[in-house]
Amino acid sequence: MWDFAGRDTAIDLGSATVRMHVRDRGVVCREPSVLARCRRTGRILALGSPARDMAGRNPDVTLVRPIREGAPTETDEAEYLMRYLVRKHHRRHYTARPRLVVTVPSGLTSVHYRALQFSAYQAGARRLTLVPTPIAAAIGMGLTSSARPEVAVVADIGADVTDVGVISFGGLVTSHTAHVGGSALDRAIVAMVRREHNVTLSVSTAEQAKLEVGAVPPLGRRPVRQTVVHGRDVATGMPREIVLTTVDVGRAIAGPVAEIVDAVQAGLAGCSPEISGDLLGVGVTLTGGCARLPGLERLIRERTGLAARIGDDTGDAAVLGAGEVLRSARSQEPPARQTSPRPQVLTTIPEFEH
Ligand SMILES: Nc1ncnc2c1ncn2[C@@H]1O[C@H](COP(=O)(O)OP(=O)(O)OP(=O)(O)O)[C@@H](O)[C@H]1O
Ligand SMILES: [Mg+2]
Structure with missing residues (x-):
């Protein structure tokens, strides 16, 4: 029998880095989200790191960044990138169509939502689940297990996007997406x-x-x-x-650093008074590559009055969480495997099998 599930993949389509997680194999890829395209013929010459190395050196090559602010802005290239990476990491199951779980900014616009849906199905997805980044990162950091408090706050500070979410009893109660990172x-x-x-x-x-x-x-x-x-x-x-x-x-980056901290504050400001009170106890967990900037954690702590801490795998948190969602989605998949054209958007944390 076909092992369709063998190709099921969790993807964090980052503006700087695309990460892929495959069950039992962990994070199988962290590639720069860029493609090199020949100016004359329009052909894609390279993807990921080799493409980035061509930047600015070869006059015949233009560099395309298909993911901006966490969403596909060049749908053809985003599709190409997803299709290429899924195939590359699943050679044995070449013809199967995967179930994809993809992280998205919590404030994804409907235009970008449709672009992502289009790219993912064109890339061959059989089913598509979209997970807001703060939910994925909270799951990836283990903030949502039963041993933890009911409220979790995550600020994912990536390359283009700072995405802040407050999760209470498994649901995203408030979030804020700022285009700074x-x-x-x-x-x-x-x-x-x-x-x-x-x-x-x-x-x-x-x-x-x-x-x-x-x-x-x-x-x-x-x-x-x-x-x-x-x-x-x-x-x-x-x-x-x-x-x-x-x-x-430090002097040069002061302006955008202040914007990042403002974004974190804006994300917390939307909470009800009851949840606000709980935040003092749980603090805010920082994920995303930029969270590792020395001193940022301290500044967020000073400005918000909350304990801020950095996770271990800040960059991988979202894709690890998306991998967990995939695992739970598999266990809930109906036996009849049919193509579902409407993606599921996850707003609550699924029950995990442990
Ligand atoms: N140790 C570090 N100190 C400071 N910045 C860092 C560090 N490591 C990575 N970064 C920065 O983090 C950013 C990349 O983070 P990440 O991989 O989370 O982004 P992304 O997921 O691709 O983007 P986005 O989530 O915004 O779409 C880059 O700007 C990179 O320079
Ligand atoms: Mg990211």
Whole structure:
């Protein structure tokens, strides 16, 4: 018999990274969500890391980022990316159509919802379940098991999106999606270097500097570190080397960091007084890659008055949770395996088999 379930896949379609989780195998892929397309022929030349490496180096190649702000904006390319990754990681079951569980920002617009639905079914999905990122991340971090308190607060701070959700008794009671994340910090570093040094940096160089020396001020006892970056002198067009310190980067990113903290506050502000009271006890759990920015956790703690903590696998939290949803969805699947054109949108946490 066909093992259809063998290809069932959980996907976190991140703006920066696509992650895939397959049952019994764990997270099988973390690929940059980019494709390289030939300018002349329109053909896709590479996906993921090889595509990113071509960026800005080959004049014949344009880089396409099909996922923006957590949703497919280039549906054909998003479909191509999903189809390619599902096939690549399920070679043995080449012809089976998978059940997909995909994470989505909690504030997904109807346009983006339809785009995602279209891309997923075109990519060959047999069934589709969409899970708001805060729910997926809460499940992935184990915040929803029966041993835990009934209320959980998750702020997923990714590349393009900060998605904050308050979950009470298994349901998403309030959420807030803001279009700010790690990419905004990278752009702020590029803008600062251009303004103060008259040098243009690539966004990936700025991101590297952020990862190496970035921290949220005030630094306190945190050591000030420095890194050397290379860019292009605006006046002469020649390559130039400049030194960036933790202080420089901290100054550059202050604006978008404040927006991220505002987003977290806005997400908490929608709670009823009863739930607000519970929040003091449970605090807020930070997930997403940008949550690891040193000092961000402390700033959120100071500004919200809640205990903020960072999970272990911040980047993988959402896809791990989507994997759990897939597991529960499988156990609830009706015996007649028919294609369902309407995706299920999960707003409550399913009962898990343990
Ligand atoms: N240690 C770190 N310190 C600071 N920033 C980090 C760190 N690790 C990753 N990041 C940043 O986190 C962002 C990527 O996070 P993540 O993988 O959660 O995004 P995504 O899921 O692809 O995007 P989104 O959820 O917004 O669609 C990038 O901007 C990256 O630079
Ligand atoms: Mg994400």
